Amino acid sequence: MIGKTVLRALGHRKEAVKRCASFASRASSTAPQMSIPSSEESSKPLPFFRTRSSPTEQSSSNGGQYYTVDPAVKKQLYLYGGIPKEYDGLCKTFKETCIMVREPALEIMHYLKSSNFDNAAIRYCLYGRLGTGKSLTLAHLLHYGFENNFLLVHVPWTPYWFKHPKEYTDCPTKEGFADLPIDAAAWLMHFKNQNAHLLADQNIITSQDWEFSKREVVKKGAPLSEIIEMGINRVKYSTNCIEALLQEVKQLSDMKRCKTLVVIDGFNGFYDTKTKVRLANFQYLPATKVTITSPFINITKQDWSNGAVIVSVDDNAFRREDHRNTIYPKGLLGVEGFEHLDPFIPVETKIYSNKEFDSCIEYYLDRRWIINPHAASEAGRKELSFLSNNNPYQLMKITTPL
Structure with missing residues (x-):
């Protein structure tokens, strides 16, 4: 009797795992994907908001x-x-x-x-x-x-x-x-x-x-x-x-x-x-x-x-x-x-300069932190700049739901 109960429990568990796996596959197909750059990608030109310079080399x-x-x-x-x-x-x-x-x-x-x-x-x-x-x-x-x-x-x-x-x-x-x-x-x-x-x-x-x-x-x-x-x-x-x-x-x-x-x-x-x-x-x-x-x-x-x-x-x-x-x-x-x-x-x-603000927005877009199309527009950027006063921490908090 105990053995049948255990087998039924295992069967329900397998079905649950299958449903979770199916849901995960559907979610992954729609969610924005992020990956760590490979060695081949490291030789590609970087966008303007990134640098490969180490702190000692930076100017x-x-x-x-x-x-x-x-x-x-x-x-x-x-x-x-x-x-x-x-x-x-x-x-x-x-x-x-x-x-x-x-x-x-x-x-x-x-x-x-x-x-x-x-x-x-x-x-x-x-x-x-x-x-x-x-x-x-x-x-x-x-x-x-x-x-x-x-x-x-x-x-x-x-x-x-x-x-x-x-x-x-x-x-x-x-x-x-x-x-x-x-x-x-x-x-x-x-x-x-x-x-x-x-x-x-x-x-x-x-x-x-x-x-x-x-x-x-x-x-x-x-x-x-x-x-x-x-x-x-x-x-x-x-x-x-x-x-x-x-x-x-x-x-x-x-x-x-x-x-x-x-x-x-x-x-x-x-x-x-x-x-x-x-x-x-x-x-x-x-x-x-x-x-x-x-x-x-x-x-x-x-x-x-x-x-x-x-x-x-x-x-x-x-x-x-x-x-x-x-x-x-x-x-x-x-x-x-x-x-x-x-x-x-x-x-x-100090607060972000205009260059630093644009760089931060581009980085958030690149990492899919910002996915709202309006936030990426010129009007959206001006609104984010106004709401955050170009404060780095406030900008991070404001863009969280975007």
Whole structure:
């Protein structure tokens, strides 16, 4: 009896599978098809909105064009963050990751190419209105650093630590401070993944002994990766390992054993007066009282050479009661943060130019993101430009139902 019941169930399942397969075949015949370009197609001339130039090769002539990030590079650089989630979801729909070459990234890359790295690390600060591309500009610069063998110290988005902490505990060594052990260990994995090709270098070693407990010690001359593994395997000491790691990175840069590029998105989040981290006595702490903050504040100082620091300030990182609705670094950083970062080179991200807007629309049409015929017409483009005010994020959101 049971056997007959099972056979009937299997029969119904086969019929359901056949119906699903039939439906899928009909749907695929009507739905717009997208495919990844083959090696033969790679030799064909590209449309005006695309370029094959890598970040190192890009110049002002590539402004407004999209370049494709190799999937292997994306996995190494952005596996744990760096590309905004909504845009990353769009890239998965498009079956490719493309970043537009824009003026702020070109400007900073030009500065990096012209810099004398024997001097103190130069600091750059991206600012601009919401949705104008600060995070994607940092992702672009991160790729440039990767291509030019910079050791990357990258924080994808500081508010994640303070607004959505995975776990927090009272710091055993600093009274009135709190640790984020799981978040710190996750960042160490991110650092390890991004710099795997450089950490194998025999010159990337520790300059002193690091004692985390009587049993957990990293000796002088050990590979830098030992500190990273210590923090990942012994989560209790993950924040201490970040502090040791970043001190060693500064030493290695000064000794010309590596070039370092520090990239931090939402840097003003380190100076937030409100977090969701609290002590055992239920007292909420400012970000400056969370131990993971100090190492990253320290590495953005100008007391080391052979590297550069690129940060962004964003109104979404937090809102200061005394400086609402501002996009400028001084207002978002506050007195303490601005004095720490000064002097720096400010670079503004702006809305799309007419060339960038046309390039974006053509790319969306090419990827079948826009399939409404009216949206592709001249009148439709003017309407989209008016509704979005040429804001990259707003344009992406408005074109979603088209």
